[in-house]
Amino acid sequence: MITIVNYGMGNLGSMLNMFKRIGVNARIESDPAVIQQAQKLVLPGVGAFDTAMNCINTVPGLREVLDHKALVEKAPILGVCLGMQLLTGSSEEGTIPGLNWIPGKTARFPKQDGLKVPHMGWNVAQSNSPSLLTMQVGEAPRYYFVHSYCVHVDDPAHSIMRTHYGIDFDSAIGRDNIYGVQFHPEKSHRFGMQVLKNFAEI
C-alpha cells in the first residue's frame, strides 16, 4: 500500500489513476495519524516552494511524522516535481528551509536567450548512477517535465538521472530510502509507469 500525502498541493488524481493502472494499492491521505501507519509515501506537489513547506510545517504533527518516516523508520519515500525539490535544503524560489533529507539546493533556471521557463514538455533523462528506482527504464527514457526551478544535489552519488535544459540538472535523486523525481511519472507513459512500478517494489 502506497500512501500519497495530501498536504493541499498537487495533482493527486492522476497519481492515483496511474497506481490503479499498474495494480498497486494506493490511497490519498492527509491525516498525520494515518500517514504514521504508512509503509511507503509519495510526496507530490505543484505550486510554490514556501507555500508547500508552510503547509507541511503548519498541519499539526505532519512534519514530525514525515521526518520520522524518512529518517528514523526509513520508509521508502518518493518526492515528485515540487515534492522532490522539498527534499533539498533550500530553494531560490523562497526563504523557508526545505526538508533537507538529501543535501542540495533548488535553483532557478539561468536566464538564457531562447530558453523558455518553465521547462515544459518532454525531455530525456540520462542515467548517472544505478538505482532501484530506475531499473529497466531503458536507454534515455523520456519524461514529461513542468518546472521553473531545478535541483542540484551536493553529492553526485545522490544523483540518479540527469537532464539537460539550458544547463544540466538532477532529474532523479536518491539517498538510502528517499527518492525524488523532477518529472511527472504519472504523466509519462510507460517510462513513468516503470519508475512507479520500481518504487512500489522497493
Place this chain on the structure above:
Amino acid sequence: MTMLRTRIIPALLLRDESLVKTVRFGKFTYVGDPANTVRIFNELEVDELLFLDITASREQRGPNLKVLADIANECFMPLGYGGGIRSLDQAKAVFDIGFEKVAINASAAYNPTLINQISSHYGSQAVIASIDVKVGLFGKQTVRTLGGKRNTQRDPVAWAREVERLGAGEILLTSVDREGTWEGFDLDLVRRVTDAVSIPVIAHGGAGTVDHIAQVVKQANASAVALGSMVVFQKKGMGVLVNFPNLEKLEEILK
C-alpha cells in the same frame, strides 16, 4: 540553445458524450467514443492531449466531469481541457480528476480575471488561453468566442499580449478559417502572435501534412502544434482512423 521536443498535441472535440471533428467550426463528423479513442492515443504514446468541449459555453454549462474522469483514467500523458469553465471551482474540479491544464476562451473574453485567478492558484503552466481567430468582413482578423459565432472585435495580437499579462502559461491559437481544411496553418497569424508574446504558442487549425507542422514550427516559431483532422481521419475526405504522425519522421523534419 536547448531545444525541447516540439509537442505535437491531438486536439479532440467533445460534443455531448462523443468526439467529433469539424470544418471551420461547423460540419460535424462523428469520430468516436472518447474513452476508446484516448486508449488508442495512449498506445501511440502521444505527447499530450487536449479536449475541447465545443458546445459547453454555447449551452452555458460546465465541464462534463463524468466523461473527463473516464478520459483521465485511461491517459498517462499531460491532459488539457477547455469548454465552459467560468469559475475557479470548475477549474479545480477538472484538475482534481487528473487534468493539469485548463483552456479558457469565452470566459477570458468576458471575465479576464479568471485567467489570473486560476494561474495564481495553480500556476501559469496550468492555464491555456484559447484564442479563436476568424477573418471578418473587410478581411480583418478578430478574436471570436462561442465556437466562432461571437465577434469580440479584439485584435488577436493585442489580446495575446493581454492574456500573457493576465498570467496565461500558453496560448492555443486557432485559425477558424483553416480549421479542418488540411490546407496548412495561417503562418502569418502564428508568426505575429509568437513575435508578440514570450509564452509558448500552440498553433492550431489547418494541419494536413507533416510538412505543415515543420513550417509552422520553423517559420512561425510555434512551440507546439495541435492536430485535429490529421489524427482522426485517414486522409482528407476519407473515413475515421485514429492515428499519429510517425515520430521518427517528425523528429527528422523538426531538427
